[in-house]
Amino acid sequence: MTNRTIAFIGAGNMAAALIKGLVEDGYPADNIIAxxxxHKRTDFIKECCAIRTLDENRTAVLEADVVVLAVKPQALPQIARDIAGAVGNSKPLIISIAAGIQTKHLAEWLGEDVAIIRTMPNTPAMLQTGTTGLYANPNTNEDQRNLAESIMRAVGLTLWVDSETMMDSVTAVSGSGPAYFFLVMEHMISAAEKMGMDHNSAKLLTLHTALGASRMALENPEDPSVLREKVTSPGGTTAAALAVFNESGLEQIIEDALTAARDRSIELSSQVNGEQA
Ligand SMILES: NC(=O)c1ccc[n+]([C@@H]2O[C@H](COP(=O)([O-])OP(=O)(O)OC[C@H]3O[C@@H](n4cnc5c(N)ncnc54)[C@H](OP(=O)(O)O)[C@@H]3O)[C@@H](O)[C@H]2O)c1
Structure with a gap:
């Protein structure tokens, strides 16, 4: 797969994370174009990863086996229409990382027979610890799906969904998810400070505890609920804290929050697609 040329359209934050991940993973920089x-973006990416850069999207597409659409969703309809001719000529696999843009609309702009894989990465991709949901349209073959998976795996975990509507739930869980954990960290730090702890100590204890808990949950076959039970002695300190969470309805709060994120993703998706289609 490393002999395929990958062209990134858009060399912003997400493209940089993916390119950095691919190069660090051993993908030949000569086979990557952005x-x-x-020019600030292309200079930055050329310096960081020694890849080739261009300022003309169509030229990049004509050279590519895989085209990664890494521009803002609002800019995508016009850019997709501009490259449609080149896509028709070279027939690359299209991977879109644009939030909310449905494959049916990409196909309208690029061509109905185009092989398209829609993905939803998250920001920890910048540290190669991202989580990416993927959905493939029916024009893709197994080789293309494997290729897309290995590209996204360069920045973390990948997970396929069978139905495109599930991408809104992926957005609610892992797309927006880092912010939920940041919020919990924020409140733990502030609660520790109110107990008299200095900010740096509160932050260090909180962040390292989050890392440890996450690693334990990932590396242990048991569900987080079992791990929680194991560390909760009846009548102990953890039980006292958990009782407060439960009495405050934390489970319902989290369910409501994720549902709100999922619904907003649907709404934004129909706005972007409706306006531009
Ligand atoms: N960042 C995230 O956490 C995240 C997570 C999941 C999905 N995504 C998706 O990833 C995509 C990129 O996000 P990002 O955060 O990387 O955005 P970004 O940093 O703004 O990158 C987009 C890049 O595309 C460039 N661009 C604009 N018009 C172009 C054109 N005609 N041809 C080629 N490039 C063009 C932009 O240049 P200018 O700045 O000059 O306009 C910018 O450098 C978005 O669709 C977003 O929904 C991002």
Missing amino acids: SDPD
Whole structure:
């Protein structure tokens, strides 16, 4: 797979994370192109990863086996229409990382027979600890799905969904998820400070505890609920804290929050697609 040329359309934050991940993973930099009209972005990416850069999207597409659409969702309809001719000529696999843009609309702009894989990465991709949901349209073959998976795996975990509507739930869980954990960290730090702890100590204890808990949950075959039970002695300190969470309705709060994120994803998706289609 490393002999395929991958062209990134848009060389912003997410493209940089993916390119860095691929190069660090051993993907030949000579086989990666990034195209962006912003020379600051292309200079940065050329310096960091020694890949080739262009300022013309169509030229990049014509050279590519895989095209990664890494521009903002609002900019995508026009950019997709501009490259449609080149896509028709070279027939690359299209991977979109644009939030909320449905494959049916990409197909309208790029061509109905185009092989498209829609993905939803999250920000920890910048540290190669991302989580990416993937959905493939029916025009893709197994080789293309494997290729897309290995590209996204360069920045973390990948998970396929069978139905495109599930991408809204992926957005609610892992797309927006890092912010939920940041919020919990924020409140733990502030509660520790109110107990008299200095900010740096509160932050260090909180962040390292989050890392340890996450690693324990990932590396242990048991569900988090079992791990929680194991560390909760009846009548102990953890039980006292958990009782407060339960009495405050934390489970319902989390369910409501994720449902709100899922519903907003559907709403934004129909706005972007409705306006531009
Ligand atoms: N960041 C995240 O956490 C995240 C998570 C999941 C999905 N995504 C998706 O990833 C995509 C990229 O996000 P990002 O955060 O990387 O955005 P970004 O940093 O703004 O990158 C987009 C890049 O595309 C460039 N661009 C604009 N017009 C272009 C054109 N005609 N041809 C080529 N490049 C062009 C932009 O240049 P200018 O700045 O000059 O406009 C910018 O450098 C978005 O669709 C977003 O929904 C992002």
